[in-house]
Amino acid sequence: MMSNVDHPDNFRYHTARPEWRGVDWKEVFRFRELIWIFAARDLKVRYRQTVVGIAWSLIQPLMTVFVFGILFKAMNANTTASDAPYAVTTLCGLLPWQLFSLSLSNATRSIVLNQPLVTKVYIPRVILPLSSTLPPLVDFLIAFALMVALLAFYSILPSSTLLLVPLMVAYALLASIACSLWLSALNALYRDVEYAVPFLIQIGLFASPIVYESSVVMERIPEMWRWAYWLNPMAGVAEGFRWAILGNELPSIQYLSLSFAMVVFIFVTGMFYFRRMERHFADRI
Amino acid sequence: MTNVAIRLEDLGKKYRIGAKQPYHRLSEQMTDWAAGMLRLPGKLTKSNREEQQPRSDGEFWALRHINVEIVQGEVVGIIGRNGAGKSTLLKLLSRITEPTEGRIGIRGRVGSLLEVGTGFHPELTGRENVFLGGAILGMRRNEVKQKFDEIIEFSGVGPFLDTPLKRYSSGMQVRLCFAVAAHLEPEILIVDEVLAVGDAEFQQKCLGKMDDVATSGRTVLFVSHDLSNIERLCSKCMLLEQGRLAMFDEVHQVVENYSSYGSISTPVEQQLAELPENEFIRLNSVRVFQKNVETNSLLNGDPFDVEIQCKVFKTHPQLRVCLELFDPMGNMAFVSYHDAVDREQHKLSIGHANLRATVPGNLLAPGNFSLRIGASIFRQFTLTGRHVHVPINLARSGRVDIDLDVPRYVAPFWPEVLWAQEQGDGD
Numbered sequence: 274m275m276s277n278v279d280h281p282d283n284f285r286y287h288t289a290r291p292e293w294r295g296v297d298w299k300e301v302f303r304f305r306e307l308i309w310i311f312a313a314r315d316l317k318v319r320y321r322q323t324v325v326g327i328a329w330s331l332i333q334p335l336m337t338v339f340v341f342g343i344l345f346k347a348m349n350a351n352t353t354a355s356d357a358p359y360a361v362t363t364l365c366g367l368l369p370w371q372l373f374s375l376s377l378s379n380a381t382r383s384i385v386l387n388q389p390l391v392t393k394v395y396i397p398r399v400i401l402p403l404s405s406t407l408p409p410l411v412d413f414l415i416a417f418a419l420m421v422a423l424l425a426f427y428s429i430l431p432s433s434t435l436l437l438v439p440l441m442v443a444y445a446l447l448a449s450i451a452c453s454l455w456l457s458a459l460n461a462l463y464r465d466v467e468y469a470v471p472f473l474i475q476i477g478l479f480a481s482p483i484v485y486e487s488s489v490v491m492e493r494i495p496e497m498w499r500w501a502y503w504l505n506p507m508a509g510v511a512e513g514f515r516w517a518i519l520g521n522e523l524p525s526i527q528y529l530s531l532s533f534a535m536v537v538f539i540f541v542t543g544m545f546y547f548r549r550m551e552r553h554f555a556d557r558i
Numbered sequence: 559m560t561n562v563a564i565r566l567e568d569l570g571k572k573y574r575i576g577a578k579q580p581y582h583r584l585s586e587q588m589t590d591w592a593a594g595m596l597r598l599p600g601k602l603t604k605s606n607r608e609e610q611q612p613r614s615d616g617e618f619w620a621l622r623h624i625n626v627e628i629v630q631g632e633v634v635g636i637i638g639r640n641g642a643g644k645s646t647l648l649k650l651l652s653r654i655t656e657p658t659e660g661r662i663g664i665r666g667r668v669g670s671l672l673e674v675g676t677g678f679h680p681e682l683t684g685r686e687n688v689f690l691g692g693a694i695l696g697m698r699r700n701e702v703k704q705k706f707d708e709i710i711e712f713s714g715v716g717p718f719l720d721t722p723l724k725r726y727s728s729g730m731q732v733r734l735c736f737a738v739a740a741h742l743e744p745e746i747l748i749v750d751e752v753l754a755v756g757d758a759e760f761q762q763k764c765l766g767k768m769d770d771v772a773t774s775g776r777t778v779l780f781v782s783h784d785l786s787n788i789e790r791l792c793s794k795c796m797l798l799e800q801g802r803l804a805m806f807d808e809v810h811q812v813v814e815n816y817s818s819y820g821s822i823s824t825p826v827e828q829q830l831a832e833l834p835e836n837e838f839i840r841l842n843s844v845r846v847f848q849k850n851v852e853t854n855s856l857l858n859g860d861p862f863d864v865e866i867q868c869k870v871f872k873t874h875p876q877l878r879v880c881l882e883l884f885d886p887m888g889n890m891a892f893v894s895y896h897d898a899v900d901r902e903q904h905k906l907s908i909g910h911a912n913l914r915a916t917v918p919g920n921l922l923a924p925g926n927f928s929l930r931i932g933a934s935i936f937r938q939f940t941l942t943g944r945h946v947h948v949p950i951n952l953a954r955s956g957r958v959d960i961d962l963d964v965p966r967y968v969a970p971f972w973p974e975v976l977w978a979q980e981q982g983d984g985d
Contacts, residue, residue, distance in 0.1 A: 287657065289658055
């Protein structure tokens with residue numbers, strides 16, 4: 274049943290409500306099947322009429338590792354601190370980064386791409402960005418298999434923290450959902466956002482410890498400004514991931530909690546912003 | 559106590575129009591935020607904004623002051639001309655957009671069908687689309703599964719179930735989409751004009767389905783331009799006019815009233831005065847004569863004249879004055895242009911012009927018709943907006959002499975048809 278009773282005479286009232294409210298998760302739960310159905314739709318449709326299909330999710334991280342490997346080698350720059358080979362360390366960062374960046378760019382456009390849905394039926398609109406963060410999980414799993422192969426190739430034994438990888442995946446998803454709430458709602462109203470996002474993602478790749486380790490950068494930042502680096506929500510995710518797979522030394526707990534706090538902050542504010550803007554989608558999109 | 563399913567209380571929806579729509583400007587938003595952060599006196603900024611509201615690039619009320627209670631199980635038709643607010647009302651009811659003022663109370667699960675095929679994906683197969691479309695309309699997966707065979711049977715696309723939708727003919731697509739929607743079983747069903755799709759046979763099937771729904775005790779709101787469908791399906795009817803609720807009553811009453819639109823429409827003089835300005839032509843008067851007497855109550859057996867006085871400011875090869883006639887159901891019966899007979903001779907030149915159109919007798923059935931008079935640059939743009947509506951009433955007088963008493967309007971035309979008869983010897 275869709276009806277929720279919030280009035281003594283059983284009436285559900287809809288009014289113009291200017292006040293700030295968070296996303297109604299109870300309602301989202303009632304529509305949960307739709308999240309899967311949309312995610313499945315996107316997956317089924319995505320590689321139709323491509324030649325290599327799903328292999329794209331392998332080619333992208335591989336090429337990135339390769340390009341940066343060559344680049345840093347040529348520059349004679351040492352960007353890793355641990356003993357693990359460069360390819361492994363970088364792939365550890367690239368896995369969550371790819372998950373984040375793919376779902377973010379999908380989710381940003383999700384409201385606009387589903388314009389007919391937004392203007393012709395009622396569904397909790399938050400389902401659109403939510404469901405578009407899921408298909409990149411499949412890419413992640415495939416790339417993760419590559420990761421395992423690479424570990425075997427270098428005969429690296431992962432530490433027991435490997436069991437925490439699912440938790441780190443959830444962390445990465447939370448970060449991308451948090452940002453998606455803001456960006457998808459903003460994009461519905463100001464189309465500028467979808468042009469800015471690829472650019473932001475490009476910057477993010479360098480601003481986060483993806484193709485390098487944070488400890489290498491930390492040494493070069495004046496001590497009083499080091500915290501600023503960790504305002505980046507993905508900084509914590511990437512290092513956490515590397516730690517879970519390789520058992521690297523973790524950055525200090527203050528830094529990590531700062532990064533995590535940012536994720537929570539963006540998530541909570543995004544929830545309210547999305548709900549606030551949601552009521553304009555159908556009229557303004 | 560009657561069981562009210564839907565209650566609209568002083569409902570209103572305002573839209574912003576103008577070139578700057580639909581995006582509100584980022585800069586404007588930012589100054590708003592900045593003002594908020596600096597804690598500028600909230601009242602001051604608010605009242606400023608209120609004053610700005612009636613700007614010319616501004617706003618209009620698509621709906622306002624709507625107060626209605628709909629009892630559970632009623633099938634309610636919604637009629638009105640284009641732009642009267644029908645779609646806005648449906649969007650508000652289905653929660654797609656929020657009201658600007660007032661509120662909507664709803665008891666029960668709402669399913670809305672504002673467009674056939676919303677969310678269907680061309681790359682997915684028919685089978686996949688049934689589940690997708692069902693979920694979008696609010697059906698559970700199990701519900702769709704249960705009704706799956708029924709849906710497929712109704713749509714008649716069985717052999718193509720595993721073919722991508724994009725390979726379907728458009729007729730098949732529509733049938734599949736409607737089939738899914740038709741099996742939605744909410745307590746309150748909201749349907750926009752979706753029956754206007756598909757071939758005649760399928761339309762009948764859909765109407766049959768709507769009949770089932772209507773008699774199953776569910777509350778239905780149904781928009782259509784086809785008044786005969788409205789009369790067939792609905793028990794009550796809302797008439798919207800320019801965002802206001804003009805009538806809400808028993809269906810035949812409303813339809814009749816809407817047909818004889820004159821009783822609610824604005825006087826012709828006022829319509830003429832409110833016509834948009836243009837550089838080509840101004841209509842000064844529109845009058846109807848029969849036997850040289852000015853009247854709107856006509857006899858259907860005799861011809862009548864429509865006299866249009868206008869002033870032309872600028873000539874144009876395609877400048878035309880048109881006369882349209884609408885039947886009591888609101889369908890156009892015919893359209894005629896002032897220069898239809900001889901374009902050279904009837905070309906409008908600068909200055910005053912007096913046009914006279916004669917509609918023959920023994921042509922129209924008795925009933926409340928309406929004339930629409932306007933001017934346009936033919937096939938390019940209209941010069942008179944919505945045109946001038948002139949209600950006329952035709953009473954029965956024609957030589958068509960039958961004893962059959964037709965109580966209600968059945969068709970727009972009632973010409974003298976000549977019958978011949980040859981009889982055999984009877985063996």
